[in-house]
Amino acid sequence: MTATNPRLNASWNNSIDLLSPASDRATGDASSTGSKPEKPLVAVPIRSLGPRHRERIASHLLALDANDRYLRFGYAASDGQIALYADSLDFERDEIFGIFNRRLELIALAHLAPSVHPDYPHCAEFGVSVLHHARGRGFGARLFDRAIVNARNDGVNMVFIHALSTNTAMLKIARNAGALVHREGPESEAFLELPPANMDTHMVQLLGQQFAEADYCLKKIAQQL
Numbered sequence: 338m339t340a341t342n343p344r345l346n347a348s349w350n351n352s353i354d355l356l357s358p359a360s361d362r363a364t365g366d367a368s369s370t371g372s373k374p375e376k377p378l379v380a381v382p383i384r385s386l387g388p389r390h391r392e393r394i395a396s397h398l399l400a401l402d403a404n405d406r407y408l409r410f411g412y413a414a415s416d417g418q419i420a421l422y423a424d425s426l427d428f429e430r431d432e433i434f435g436i437f438n439r440r441l442e443l444i445a446l447a448h449l450a451p452s453v454h455p456d457y458p459h460c461a462e463f464g465v466s467v468l469h470h471a472r473g474r475g476f477g478a479r480l481f482d483r484a485i486v487n488a489r490n491d492g493v494n495m496v497f498i499h500a501l502s503t504n505t506a507m508l509k510i511a512r513n514a515g516a517l518v519h520r521e522g523p524e525s526e527a528f529l530e531l532p533p534a535n536m537d538t539h540m541v542q543l544l545g546q547q548f549a550e551a552d553y554c555l556k557k558i559a560q561q562l
Contacts, residue, residue, distance in 0.1 A: 382552035395423035397443040444471035447480035
């Protein structure tokens with residue numbers, strides 16, 4: 338047992354670090370050099386979504402303005418097209434995550450869809466959207482981190498992102514994660530190879546889901562009160 342405890346402690350610490358916002362972790366690195374005082378880590382509750390959240394997902398996407406819809410879908414998605422997209426989500430096949438605010442508004446949404454191409458059976462595509470008033474808090478990066486963890490645990494060895502070249506926020510997230518970005522005119526593709534799952538990734542997924550469920554329940558109680 339004494340040989341296992343340090344591994345478990347390290348895994349726990351890594352899990353807590355991965356649950357914290359990317360901006361907080363970056364600030365912590367800077368503070369170690371004396372450039373800035375360290376900020377306390379604040380975990381971001383990222384909740385897995387299911388069929389009963391379909392209406393909330395549609396409402397989130399419908400709240401995006403024309404430019405954000407264009408960046409998210411690669412075309413000027415109409416209300417009808419967004420409704421069809423929400424209705425077509427396969428929660429058994431895909432991984433869909435969300436971040437809720439205190440009013441239980443879905444302010445950030447991520448979609449990790451396995452590839453259907455026979456030549457790429459262990460790949461998945463990532464997409465994300467964050468409402469305008471919730472930006473600048475690292476939510477997109479945190480959703481990407483969470484998607485990577487779940488993808489590794491599901492045996493995915495590569496995540497790719499197809500985005501417009503003008504979607505600098507999404508491409509920055511990919512580059513910061515170490516993805517290879519290939520630009521071809523108005524469109525770009527990013528590819529990130531993933532290592533196999535380990536104890537850390539399984540613990541992060543377990544802790545993250547439990548934390549998000551507890552956070553959601555508390556917010557729901559507070560809203561009812």
